Amino acid sequence: MLGNLVVQKFGGTSVGSLDRIEKVAKRVASTLRAGKKVVVVSSAMAGETDSLIDLAKGIMEFPPEREMDMLLATGEQKAISLLAMAITKRGYPAISLCGWQVPIVTDRVHTKARIERIGIQRIRNLLEEGYVPVVAGFQGITDEWEITTLGRGGSDTTAVALASALAADCEIYTDVTGVFTADPRIVPSARKLEMISYEEMLELSSLGAKVMQIRSVEFAAKHGVRIHVRSSFEEEEGTWIVPEEEVMEKVVVRGITLDTKESRITVVRVPDRPGIAAKLFKPLGEAHIVVDMIVQNVSHDGYTDMSFTVSRNDAPKAEEIVRKTAKVIGAKEVIRDDRVAKVSIVGLGMRSSYGTAAKMFEILSKNGINIMAISTSEIRISCLIDEKYGELAVRELHEAFIEEGEEIKVENHGEGKGKEGS
């Protein structure tokens, strides 16, 4: 009965004006005409959420989070009712549903709730009666009838969770045409990927390729939901985010990313005693500052240098905290450097190929780029470099790893969603 069902999610830019809402309705109508059933998920109109936040901040700097959720949830409610009207006008009766009407049940953590379960009976009934359900993204309800929101980008998670519950595919409509091998503004020859695995997408998302909320990709990976990321404004196919076995083309490096939103803090001449690292990082953790890359030099004469990176927003606070600790533990000085960049290569093929890291270091070195720190995961290598070389590094790495036919092309005849990742 629900075969041929697709969840179509539209972001804030896609529904940013009445004109754009009409275009979204037109696209939904054309999917329906093609014989599919559609469940629509919508974000708030672009700018709406920010202007609601501004209103709240006009009253108090830290409003109660429960009331923030009440306030913010109006944004999506407004968008879905307008969208339902526009779809209805095209001859396809649509019914908008708030999170609590579905219901999308979450935990009680206001402003960043997690979905616990979704009741799909009402949506099933509407589909059977021939209606197009238009669901508010981003919002849910607790078992105590309190409105919650899922955090920024939460509409993606709503869409993926609904697709999972309804065993449907998921289309994420956004303002880019898909996921690229690198930022096309930096690398003009960057190309759109046809497919990418969840794991690769997660590494790219967390590294600054802000196409989708990380949590929604994690959710999709966990439940094997196939996601099609594509443009609201163009007809062309976008990028499919799928289980690893379904990715047809296996390559060592799928994409290159650049993150210029970190700062490096170096503690010079730290007495190298057990427990020093803990003393340094514990107060940062207590201040909710996330530490990313950590480098500790080889010890000389009982002293060492320690460097680490934090988000640039947190850097001044982190520096202040570390200066206090440095005094206590007898370090010589603390240096903060905001002009750093993290360049990363990501690809499933790294797992089974050798020499990738060495090649990356060689390319950077050949271009006179010094590496300040290195971090890796199973499918990623990141190097911290001087910010001024950031774009150059991305271009050189893109050329060497992606353009010069370095891909190991292994045909893999994945067979759709039956073959989920582990």
Added chain:
Amino acid sequence: MLGNLVVQKFGGTSVGSLDRIEKVAKRVASTLRAGKKVVVVSSAMAGETDSLIDLAKGIMEFPPEREMDMLLATGEQKAISLLAMAITKRGYPAISLCGWQVPIVTDRVHTKARIERIGIQRIRNLLEEGYVPVVAGFQGITDEWEITTLGRGGSDTTAVALASALAADCEIYTDVTGVFTADPRIVPSARKLEMISYEEMLELSSLGAKVMQIRSVEFAAKHGVRIHVRSSFEEEEGTWIVPEEEVMEKVVVRGITLDTKESRITVVRVPDRPGIAAKLFKPLGEAHIVVDMIVQNVSHDGYTDMSFTVSRNDAPKAEEIVRKTAKVIGAKEVIRDDRVAKVSIVGLGMRSSYGTAAKMFEILSKNGINIMAISTSEIRISCLIDEKYGELAVRELHEAFIEEGEEIKVENHGEGKGKEGS
């Protein structure tokens, strides 16, 4: 436990900006400091509902009413969350509640639903825990979990219904300081009434003294809820709307109103046969046009003239319909007059006093004002006159009936809400 409880309702103008929301919060806080418990009801911020309607009309002229309710309900939700923040900031933790969270259960008539029942357990619990419940006016939920709205001015009804369910008094904060004996812009000596009965208020409301939604006054009358209408911007006491027995000062005429929003249509030389009136008025009813005052002259030679009034908005359409009928029934001509006004005197004392109508006619005649039509209720007399004499008539009637000590002052020791009207 709920003794000393008051429902305070704030209209759109009262919460029309962050600044005004802060003022409302301040007033709520001062009521709380005085030892009362408060349940707040709020309308949407002024202009919000209209701008939402404009958005919907931008998509289609007649949007599905269910979706209109979804859309409009966001207005109050936004206002209550901001108001809850502002009250919380003043040290009184507040919790905003949408209609469905209370719940305020209505019938299924979208855009003009009627309240069927109110669950008060959650509000009781919040009050006991020391919270200030801030309830969205205007909106409810059906037993099928659909959002409904109560029609324009519906927040008054929400407040009165909540006050009734909670056995509390009801304060309606608005942009006037109370109910006056006449429009102060017409009669500078008009005075604010301390008290007025439901019946008198209903006659005044329906005659154009637009202080409160008629349905909310009917609801209050039915359930004996005492309403205090007062200004959001001034500290002074307003007007109490109470059961008849509680009105201390019995007067023949409580107030004078002027309605300049009707038109008169006259059908000249109608053959005076049975069934002619039905032929004339049936098509108007079918076109949903409400006919107000009707006058039929004495018949001469088997012919008569018939006049009636309709809302001025409906007048062109009514004229067109009547012209068709006039041709069929052989009337001589149809005349429409938009320059008419209806002046009315309203007062409970009319029931037991004689000569009031005669005195009204005499005052109008003495001022050279011709009466075109008369209609009455038990506590009201209305005369249709030439529009240009409208304000003069109000001033003269106010002077004669209200200023010149014509009131019959009968002390009536009403004893609070225990003594409800029938």
